[in-house]
Amino acid sequence: MIVANWKMHFNLEKAVSTAHDIKAKLCDSKVNIVVCPPFLYLTKLKESFESCKIKLGAQNLYFEDEGAYTGEVSAMMLKSVGCSYVIVGHSERRNLFNESDFMINKKLKSALAHSLLPILCIGETLEQRQMGKTFNHLKDQLAKNLQDINGTVIIAYEPIWAIGSGNVATLDQIFEVHSFIKDFIKTKVLYGGSVNPQNAYDIGSLDNVDGFLVGGASLETQKFEMIANKFEEAKGVV
Numbered sequence: 309m310i311v312a313n314w315k316m317h318f319n320l321e322k323a324v325s326t327a328h329d330i331k332a333k334l335c336d337s338k339v340n341i342v343v344c345p346p347f348l349y350l351t352k353l354k355e356s357f358e359s360c361k362i363k364l365g366a367q368n369l370y371f372e373d374e375g376a377y378t379g380e381v382s383a384m385m386l387k388s389v390g391c392s393y394v395i396v397g398h399s400e401r402r403n404l405f406n407e408s409d410f411m412i413n414k415k416l417k418s419a420l421a422h423s424l425l426p427i428l429c430i431g432e433t434l435e436q437r438q439m440g441k442t443f444n445h446l447k448d449q450l451a452k453n454l455q456d457i458n459g460t461v462i463i464a465y466e467p468i469w470a471i472g473s474g475n476v477a478t479l480d481q482i483f484e485v486h487s488f489i490k491d492f493i494k495t496k497v498l499y500g501g502s503v504n505p506q507n508a509y510d511i512g513s514l515d516n517v518d519g520f521l522v523g524g525a526s527l528e529t530q531k532f533e534m535i536a537n538k539f540e541e542a543k544g545v546v
């Protein structure tokens with residue numbers, strides 16, 4: 309499974325043309341493709357991906373269904389525009405918008421209550437890794453974020469120091485963390501952080517990597533397509 313996280317990029321015209329290009333290249337991909345555009349473009353992209361297996365995801369949600377929450381978007385709303393997935397607890401949400409583990413837990417519950425498949429992002433800072441605190445931190449995030457959760461949650465391991473930095477985690481680091489996560493919860497685990505067409509095959513060849521969450525490289529269709537194809541090749545899905 310390959311997830312495109314467009315973050316806060318593109319105007320409407322560029323979003324639609326990029327979706328059109330992705331559809332042309334990956335409509336029949338054997339790998340599940342999920343595109344997560346800014347909220348505003350979900351409805352339009354639903355039309356773009358019609359008659360195609362590509363699924364839509366949101367980058368965030370609020371945990372209440374409806375009410376006086378200016379500027380927020382709920383799981384109920386996302387479901388009503390045809391979203392299937394939602395990214396929850398991305399490190400940019402945690403760090404720039406002060407999302408707490410408690411909020412993330414509520415967001416996961418709300419997503420599941422509305423039959424959205426949540427993709428929960430966890431990951432350590434460089435400092436935590438250098439101080440040998442990676443696994444304690446990840447365990448803490450998993451325990452708090454997944455407390456009293458019933459239902460499937462996909463996990464994305466995104467070391468914060470690897471996001472948008474070009475410093476991809478090593479294969480050993482990814483393998484070790486994914487094993488740790490899968491010991492904690494039996495689910496799909498994606499890797500995210502500077503995935504590109506050059507490293508997608510090697511990372512995708514690891515048994516316990518079930519897909520990628522792709523930021524920067526998902527903005528260029530050619531790179532995104534290559535990543536999906538390399539992953540397919542690595543998994544032998546062809």
Ligand code: PGA
Nearest residue numbers: 471472501502522523524
């Ligand atoms: P990146 O971002 O691929 O640009 O490193 C990944 C992410 O933030 O999900």
